[in-house]
Amino acid sequence: MRATAAIALLSALQPSALAQQEIMVADSAASVVELQSGVLGYAPAFFTAFSPTTALDMVQRVPGFSLSGGDSGRRGLADSFGNLLINGARPSNKSLSLQTVLQRIDANDVERIELVREALPQFDMRGHPRLVNVILREGAGNSGSWSAVARLSPSNRVGPGGEISYTTQAGSAEMTFGFEGGWQGNLFRRRESLYDNGGRDLAELRWDNDQRHYQEFIPTFSLNWRINEASSLRTDLRYQTWEWRRGMRSDVVDETGADLRFEQSNTDNHGSSWSMSSTYTLELGDNLSSETIGLVSREDWFDGPERFETFSPLSGFVQASIYEGEGEYKETAIRQTFSWNPNERHSVEFGGETAINSRDTSFSLAIDDGTSITMLDLPVSDTMVEETRSELFANHTWTVSDRISLESGLRYEFSEIEQTGDAEQSRSFTYAKPSFTFNYRQDEQNRYRITLRRDVAQLNFGRFASQVDLTDNNSTLGNPDYVPQRTWTLEGEWERRFGDGSFSLVIGYDKIEDLDGWVPIEANGSVFDAPGNIGDGSNFRVTTNMTTPLDDFGLSNAVIDVFLEYYDTNVEDQLTMMDRHWSGYRMWELRLDYRQTFPESQFAWGWDYFWLSDGEVFRAQEYRVQGFTDGDLDLYVETTRWLGLTLRAGVDAVINNGDDRERVFYNGSRADGIIDRIEYQNESMGKTFYIRARGTF
Numbered sequence: 001m002r003a004t005a006a007i008a009l010l011s012a013l014q015p016s017a018l019a020q021q022e023i024m025v026a027d028s029a030a031s032v033v034e035l036q037s038g039v040l041g042y043a044p045a046f047f048t049a050f051s052p053t054t055a056l057d058m059v060q061r062v063p064g065f066s067l068s069g070g071d072s073g074r075r076g077l078a079d080s081f082g083n084l085l086i087n088g089a090r091p092s093n094k095s096l097s098l099q100t101v102l103q104r105i106d107a108n109d110v111e112r113i114e115l116v117r118e119a120l121p122q123f124d125m126r127g128h129p130r131l132v133n134v135i136l137r138e139g140a141g142n143s144g145s146w147s148a149v150a151r152l153s154p155s156n157r158v159g160p161g162g163e164i165s166y167t168t169q170a171g172s173a174e175m176t177f178g179f180e181g182g183w184q185g186n187l188f189r190r191r192e193s194l195y196d197n198g199g200r201d202l203a204e205l206r207w208d209n210d211q212r213h214y215q216e217f218i219p220t221f222s223l224n225w226r227i228n229e230a231s232s233l234r235t236d237l238r239y240q241t242w243e244w245r246r247g248m249r250s251d252v253v254d255e256t257g258a259d260l261r262f263e264q265s266n267t268d269n270h271g272s273s274w275s276m277s278s279t280y281t282l283e284l285g286d287n288l289s290s291e292t293i294g295l296v297s298r299e300d301w302f303d304g305p306e307r308f309e310t311f312s313p314l315s316g317f318v319q320a321s322i323y324e325g326e327g328e329y330k331e332t333a334i335r336q337t338f339s340w341n342p343n344e345r346h347s348v349e350f351g352g353e354t355a356i357n358s359r360d361t362s363f364s365l366a367i368d369d370g371t372s373i374t375m376l377d378l379p380v381s382d383t384m385v386e387e388t389r390s391e392l393f394a395n396h397t398w399t400v401s402d403r404i405s406l407e408s409g410l411r412y413e414f415s416e417i418e419q420t421g422d423a424e425q426s427r428s429f430t431y432a433k434p435s436f437t438f439n440y441r442q443d444e445q446n447r448y449r450i451t452l453r454r455d456v457a458q459l460n461f462g463r464f465a466s467q468v469d470l471t472d473n474n475s476t477l478g479n480p481d482y483v484p485q486r487t488w489t490l491e492g493e494w495e496r497r498f499g500d501g502s503f504s505l506v507i508g509y510d511k512i513e514d515l516d517g518w519v520p521i522e523a524n525g526s527v528f529d530a531p532g533n534i535g536d537g538s539n540f541r542v543t544t545n546m547t548t549p550l551d552d553f554g555l556s557n558a559v560i561d562v563f564l565e566y567y568d569t570n571v572e573d574q575l576t577m578m579d580r581h582w583s584g585y586r587m588w589e590l591r592l593d594y595r596q597t598f599p600e601s602q603f604a605w606g607w608d609y610f611w612l613s614d615g616e617v618f619r620a621q622e623y624r625v626q627g628f629t630d631g632d633l634d635l636y637v638e639t640t641r642w643l644g645l646t647l648r649a650g651v652d653a654v655i656n657n658g659d660d661r662e663r664v665f666y667n668g669s670r671a672d673g674i675i676d677r678i679e680y681q682n683e684s685m686g687k688t689f690y691i692r693a694r695g696t697f
Contacts, residue, residue, distance in 0.1 A: 056102035064502030095236035121347035154686030159184025183215030199678035271301030325363030359461035380478030383421035477528035501548035520620035537571035627660035658684035
């Protein structure tokens with residue numbers, strides 16, 4: 001049913017597309033060519049209507065492609081490789097985002113952009129179904145790019161921000177210096193109502209004014225050195241410092257409007273991080289090459305002291321909760337890869353990786369009653385987790401024919417995790433992660449892909465330490481017994497190209513062992529929620545992605561991108577023993593991105609819309625529903641008429657009636673179904689207006 005609806009949508013937007021037998025429409029024949037089977041080349045002329053300033057503007061307009069930086073949040077390097085190549089090589093190794101790399105390339109320095117649509121021996125797909133390869137013109141000299149933005153928040157605060165980078169040649173080396181930073185202050189407003197007596201009687205009404213301030217500064221440096229004909233070195237350095245502050249006041253009244261209390265909270269979170277990554281490549285022969293990647297990353301953060309104070313309208317100060325915490329994160333990894341291409345149809349990759357990571361956190365929680373300060377004991381509040389992980393891997397790509405290619409791989413992981421401090425435990429894990437992909441090209445317009453793979457989630461260090469949220473009056477206990485969930489995935493994809501547009505349909509099924517969720521843990525005579533494993537689960541999903549011009553509807557130079565995803569998740573609730581959806585997941589997600597350009601007047605306008613269905617959270621003594629009913633609509637206008645600059649004015653969150661949340665608290669276990677109270681909340685940040693300028697030099 002989902003697939004039928006998606007195909008109907010495609011037909012409605014592009015009536016003649018499915019009957020079209022050429023890969024290029026007449027007016028774009030000179031700007032889109034098939035370079036070889038499975039590779040399309042987009043010349044700069046294809047992007048002229050979009051008035052690109054940087055390579056990022058161009059990549060974002062490649063039909064049927066979404067830039068992915070890989071899973072850079074995972075430890076190590078194996079899963080952090082994105083789907084971008086520059087001159088056939090990956091441009092970054094986790095220290096810099098792909099968006100940052102592309103923003104630093106002048107659009108005038110791009111010779112063409114290649115869209116790799118299937119696994120080919122000369123391209124390292126790293127598990128991605130599609131890659132973009134940005135080919136730079138020879139002789140590109142020194143160049144720079146910059147952008148500046150000013151945002152006006154609902155609190156009438158102006159938040160400036162910007163970035164600048166400059167690339168220069170020094171012999172056979174290319175150096176890029178960059179800096180970005182800024183600050184902003186957003187105001188969140190919340191309305192809450194609390195119903196007691198099983199959720200039937202209004203007990204109190206609450207209004208929150210939550211003023212926030214955030215600032216960050218990030219200098220970067222990149223070196224790309226062609227040492228000789230057989231070797232090259234790329235090094236990226238990044239430093240970041242940040243500060244986040246919040247001041248909140250809450251007014252609470254009863255059902256008659258009489259003052260009950262008011263609360264206020266002030267907190268400060270600040271820290272810094274740095275990372276350095278290097279990639280050394282060496283050609284060992286005509287068909288054999290080596291790649292060595294190293295990564296070192298460090299981060300320190302400090303939170304608080306945060307005082308959450310309560311005042312009575314009659315007696316004044318009542319009490320204050322005081323929270324203070326700090327942490328340190330370290331990551332060190334090295335990866336060695338050998339690539340062997342025995343002939344034009346086969347490519348073999350093999351190697352190993354080792355990573356050592358640790359997270360040290362501690363926090364304190366106290367109560368100040370105006371007379372004395374009493375420290376509270378929360379388990380697993382001071383702990384260190386250290387992981388040593390190694391992996392061996394081998395991958396093979398086989399181009400069976402002009403229509404068929406096969407990808408196969410095996411990763412075998414060994415890891416040991418040790419926890420010390422308030423909880424002490426040491427455990428070892430070994431996992432095999434095979435993968436297999438079958439690619440079939442029916443013709444120039446239709447391609448199919450079937451993938452079977454096993455993945456093992458990395459252990460989330462944050463799940464081992466306890467956490468406290470004073471605003472929501474919520475504590476989460478660290479769980480030393482948490483294990484990573486394992487997933488078997490079967491996935492099929494159909495991709496259809498039509499003129500300058502594309503459509504893809506992905507149907508997948510995930511079978512999960514030891515699904516992540518919330519489990520109840522008793523400690524110090526109380527019941528706490530803790531992250532843990534809640535048994536086996538499943539997920540049936542359907543994803544459609546379409547890019548299509550709208551000329552047939554009378555909208556010249558207009559393009560719309562449509563993304564629609566459906567998740568049907570299932571797991572047996574450990575408390576109620578009944579099937580339910582996964583905690584925190586949304587069933588539906590919709591994204592629309594529209595842009596229309598008027599080249600003669602050098603003007604463009606557009607909008608994007610994002611919507612999620614309601615999400616549920618299942619905890620031991622609480623049930624939540626997170627709403628996003630209206631979605632998020634952003635509008636902008638843009639011009640390139642003056643001084644070669646790209647000027648944009650826009651407004652974010654045009655539709656803003658706030659996000660709704662319902663919290664149901666139970667008297668005892670959620671399985672007993674005895675409701676104690678219900679809390680309703682609406683949170684809104686309001687509209688944000690901005691002006692942005694971008695240019696190159």
